[in-house]
Amino acid sequence: MTLGANRQVINLFLRYLRRSRWLLLVLLLVHAYSLPGVPLMPQFAMYSPSIVGVQSGLLQMWRLVLVLALLAILMARLSRESLLLGLYSIMRYVCFWGCSAKRIATRIGLTLTYADALMNESHKISFQQRLRQLSQPTQAVPTSDMTLEQRPFIWLDYVSFCSMMVLFWWMP
Structure with a gap:
């Protein structure tokens, strides 16, 4: 593989x-x-x-x-928690402009939860039923508490982060 x-x-x-x-x-x-x-x-x-x-x-x-x-x-x-932890870890070092890495990770997590709920629901209904639901108010998506267990960076994380930044800097 x-x-x-x-x-x-x-x-x-x-x-x-x-x-x-x-x-x-x-x-x-x-x-x-x-x-x-x-x-x-x-x-x-x-x-x-x-x-x-x-x-x-x-x-x-x-x-x-x-x-x-x-x-x-x-x-x-990656699981959703691992993906959010990675985004949060990167955002901690990139948020120079006063944005909050916790808020961004929380919003992305909520968006992923909401999108999963919509995707699971969309397989069960037809297109006409989905159009009718657009005119109705949306229902709250059940959310669960999510805790991100923060791990320290290892040398491979630093190498991949630096190489990613170099690629983005030189990419036309």
Whole structure:
């Protein structure tokens, strides 16, 4: 098994791809038609996407597909508490602008709980029933207390955090 490519990760990745297919297509089209350059199909002249635009759109699509693959691995391997603990640990060192890492982790945790409840509920009802429910007030999602057991950083955490910051700094 290489880098977590088991059945669960692949299914999750394919589900993410299916859900983001329109975003990927629009991303390609926006780049293809908004960047100037040599037309891809010269016979259509100004109605043709540019070669540079298509290349840039494909590059951005590839980056988003890689992010979705990494997200699928992350979501399949980590529990919700581990994911929130990781976000909280990173946010503690990144919150220079006065934001609270505890509040951000709490909000993300509540959002994940609410999204899970909606996802489990959406498989049981039809699209028309879901449209009718949009006009009704939403019900409170049952939440449980969540405590994050904070662990100290190890050397691998520092290496991965620093390499991630370097990649984000130099990424065009």
